[in-house]
Amino acid sequence: MADMALTAPLAVAADIDRAIALKGAQAEGVGSNRTRYYVEANTTALISGKGAVPPRISYLVDLPNPETGRKLKLKGAPVMLLAAPGTRPGELRLIGPRAQVPRTPENEARLRAILKAAVAPDAPPAITGITRAFHVPGSLPGESETQIFLRTADNRPISLNVLRRPSEQPRWAVALTELVDASAEPPARETLLWYRLACGLPPILPERALMGLSNEDAEAARADYKVVLDGLGPCTR
Incomplete structure (x- = not known):
């Protein structure tokens, strides 16, 4: 609908x-x-x-x-x-x-x-692609952060952020501004932001978004991207 x-x-x-x-x-x-x-x-x-x-x-x-x-x-x-x-x-x-x-x-x-x-002033735009992905290992084993920057129909910034901590489940969130809110949560299902992501994101990270990353960091970014897709669930279009 x-x-x-x-x-x-x-x-x-x-x-x-x-x-x-x-x-x-x-x-x-x-x-x-x-x-x-x-x-x-x-x-x-x-x-x-x-x-x-x-x-x-x-x-x-x-x-x-x-x-x-x-x-x-x-x-x-x-x-x-x-x-x-x-x-x-x-x-x-x-x-x-x-x-x-x-x-x-x-x-x-x-x-x-x-x-x-x-028509809300803060309505999220349509997702048209992925521009870049970055992965940074932490100082402790099992600690890392991945940022994935999205392309949107109106060029507004949207990024996905995945945090891993030792002995914890990965946490992910979406940022609708240049600043990343550490307390942000994934979008609730059946919201417009959830729909934009679940139905707009590609099934895998494009290789061009991983340019410049080592093989190890690229593989980690792919795994974190799957965390986001699994968290969103399928787009039942």
């Missing part, structure tokens, strides 16, 4: 009034287990976006067929649409195959939380 919410020009709440199953040339490219529908719906709210949305809208959506083989019942269904304006008045173009979202209280609260976090 975060992928769609952050890219869709419009987020619209609506109630489906009519859904017509399309066939033949009108359903070209639709898989055998899905059906394309022409939908007319009544707008109930503009959740986000600029401009006005007419009270009556239309759009196309491809939906999976019910496993029971029965006809899918869409009339009256409350939905949220992540969309862009179409070419005709009142027409919307969904931005993806899952952009018609059931309008449940949980889904709407989730969508609104994402949109609110995205």
Whole structure:
């Protein structure tokens, strides 16, 4: 939902009034287990976006067929649409195959939380890559620190910091400024910062980010980067 919410020009709440199953040339490219529908719906709210949305809208959506083989019942269904304006008045173009979202209280609260976090003054930017990694062994065996600097869409500084202490589990945190806060914690799950990292970081450290490091330090940086990825958990995109 975060992928769609952050890219869709419009987020619209609506109630489906009519859904017509399309066939033949009108359903070209639709898989055998899905059906394309022409939908007319009544707008109930503009959740986000600029401009006005007419009270009556239309759009196309491809939906999976019910496993029971029965006809899918869409009339009256409350939905949220992540969309862009179409070419005709009142027409919307969904931005993806899952952009018609059931309008449940949980889904709407989730969508609104994402949109609110995205416009906050301290909203974290999108991660576009990794620039450099540094690893410094400590004075004691098993003590070290790794810093990994990230590239962002708006060139704001973000770094990952991994500390190892003897007989302790590695500790990692993220810094959103040039200064590293020693008391910082990993981002909580289901926050925008967690999403930016979990879904934006590459699966491994790029070799160019390790240039200048010894083989031993580069291997240590790779291990610390895995600590961060394991701590974030998978991006279930």
